[in-house]
Amino acid sequence: MSTALSWLLDGIAEVPANGARVVEMTLDSREVRSGGLFLALAGGRAHGLKFAADAAARGASAVLWEPAADAVPPALPGHVFAAPVPGLRFLTGRIADRFFGWPSSNLRITGITGTNGKTTCAYLLAQCLERLGAAAAYIGTIGFGRPAQLTQPTHTTPDAINVHRILAQFRSSGVKDVAMEVSSHALDQGRIGGVRFHTAAFTNLTPRSSGLSRQHGELRRSQGEVAAAA
Amino acid sequence: MANYGAAKAKLLLLPDLKHIVLNVGDAFGRQFAQGYAGHAPLTAVWVGAANRAGWQSARCASQRSVRGRWASPSSSTQLRQAGSRDALDGAVQRGKFGDRDRVPAVAGHHAGPGCAGPSAMRRGAGRMEVVNVGAVHTGAGTPAPCIRARRTPARCIRARVRNPSPWSTMRTPLTRWPRCWPPRASTVWERCGAYSAAAATAIRANGR
Numbered sequence: 001m002s003t004a005l006s007w008l009l010d011g012i013a014e015v016p017a018n019g020a021r022v023v024e025m026t027l028d029s030r031e032v033r034s035g036g037l038f039l040a041l042a043g044g045r046a047h048g049l050k051f052a053a054d055a056a057a058r059g060a061s062a063v064l065w066e067p068a069a070d071a072v073p074p075a076l077p078g079h080v081f082a083a084p085v086p087g088l089r090f091l092t093g094r095i096a097d098r099f100f101g102w103p104s105s106n107l108r109i110t111g112i113t114g115t116n117g118k119t120t121c122a123y124l125l126a127q128c129l130e131r132l133g134a135a136a137a138y139i140g141t142i143g144f145g146r147p148a149q150l151t152q153p154t155h156t157t158p159d160a161i162n163v164h165r166i167l168a169q170f171r172s173s174g175v176k177d178v179a180m181e182v183s184s185h186a187l188d189q190g191r192i193g194g195v196r197f198h199t200a201a202f203t204n205l206t207p208r209s210s211g212l213s214r215q216h217g218e219l220r221r222s223q224g225e226v227a228a229a230a
Numbered sequence: 231m232a233n234y235g236a237a238k239a240k241l242l243l244l245p246d247l248k249h250i251v252l253n254v255g256d257a258f259g260r261q262f263a264q265g266y267a268g269h270a271p272l273t274a275v276w277v278g279a280a281n282r283a284g285w286q287s288a289r290c291a292s293q294r295s296v297r298g299r300w301a302s303p304s305s306s307t308q309l310r311q312a313g314s315r316d317a318l319d320g321a322v323q324r325g326k327f328g329d330r331d332r333v334p335a336v337a338g339h340h341a342g343p344g345c346a347g348p349s350a351m352r353r354g355a356g357r358m359e360v361v362n363v364g365a366v367h368t369g370a371g372t373p374a375p376c377i378r379a380r381r382t383p384a385r386c387i388r389a390r391v392r393n394p395s396p397w398s399t400m401r402t403p404l405t406r407w408p409r410c411w412p413p414r415a416s417t418v419w420e421r422c423g424a425y426s427a428a429a430a431t432a433i434r435a436n437g438r
């Protein structure tokens with residue numbers, strides 16, 4: 001699968017009309033393959049730009065980065081397209097959605113959020129739907145895939161690219177319904193960007209024993225965004 | 231806490247949702263249901279004792295929409311048929327549901343047409359269904375037989391997710407209920423099963 005870079009980044013970044021294509025996209029420079037698109041986001045410990053040169057050495061054909069105070073544009077080979085994209089973290093999902101061919105538009109996705117019970121609800125929902133005769137899958141803490149054949153996960157909600165990659169796999173395997181855990185971190189970090197949810201379910205909201213104060217600080221910005229959306 | 235809730239609410243405020251399933255047994259869920267102004271139909275699930283406090287919570291979540299609908303005679307009729315807020319109140323006042331946690335079974339199913347909020351009401355787009363799930367009277371938290379037997383939790387709710395609606399069995403006499411739904415304190419499995427079944431219903435009812 002390869003996609004024209006100009007089409008992929010239409011409305012997001014100015015791309016020279018040189019017919020460049022990308023065959024893969026990733027947030028992890030270690031996973032870059034020849035012809036891949038590397039997205040460098042500002043992380044908690046380091047900015048992804050630090051690894052842009054490594055990504056280019058592995059064959060990346062394009063590098064997009066999220067501008068930040070400490071982000072210094074890297075010196076990359078001339079054939080590698082590189083551009084800063086403000087708000088890239090929240091555009092990653094949209095880019096991935098395009099790249100994988102809008103997989104969520106072919107699936108009925110239920111997102112389940114709340115402090116407790118996300119995993120159980122999502123897994124039971126997937127089982128319910130399977131028993132109702134639907135081809136259903138689950139994404140969450142205990143893995144992703146059909147309920148009886150889960151693959152081990154790395155996060156409760158995978159990163160934005162992997163979410164769409166997984167959804168594309170589901171689509172190609174005939175899955176119609178997806179039950180997905182959506183953590184507040186995933187919401188705050190834009191990991192569900194570009195996903196078209198059919199149903200949203202809320203379980204409960206209780207103070208978490210650890211890290212709540214920190215979460216308050218980190219999520220203060222969210223309140224303004226939600227208020228604006230409402 | 232409000233900020234934490236706001237982060238969770240992001241999912242519920244996505245613009246193209248076809249349905250929202252809310253736990254109105256939770257303060258945040260009730261608050262959200264009351265203030266929701268979008269167009270997606272809401273299913274307000276409440277798990278626990280069918281007592282006055284529970285009904286008040288559910289009524290609280292649907293109060294605004296129900297009140298708005300009373301202006302129309304046809305809506306009023308519909309509400310009466312479905313079991314209106316006033317009917318629920320009357321039942322509570324008559325003591326039908328008992329008091330506190332001494333209620334022997336799931337008590338009812340309010341499926342009145344309603345709206346989720348003022349703007350939805352104006353557009354006539356929103357509707358709300360309030361569902362009570364949970365047969366609670368011991369408070370002891372005895373594990374359900376199906377869980378003791380280490381069967382898969384999904385089997386517990388299998389009887390509830392038959393077509394057309396898992397809630398259609400709610401008025402079934404207690405003696406005919408599946409073994410795994412005895413009258414006792416609701417467990418986390420039951421709660422999650424209820425939310426999941428409500429979501430499954432919503433998905434099937436609002437399929438593309």
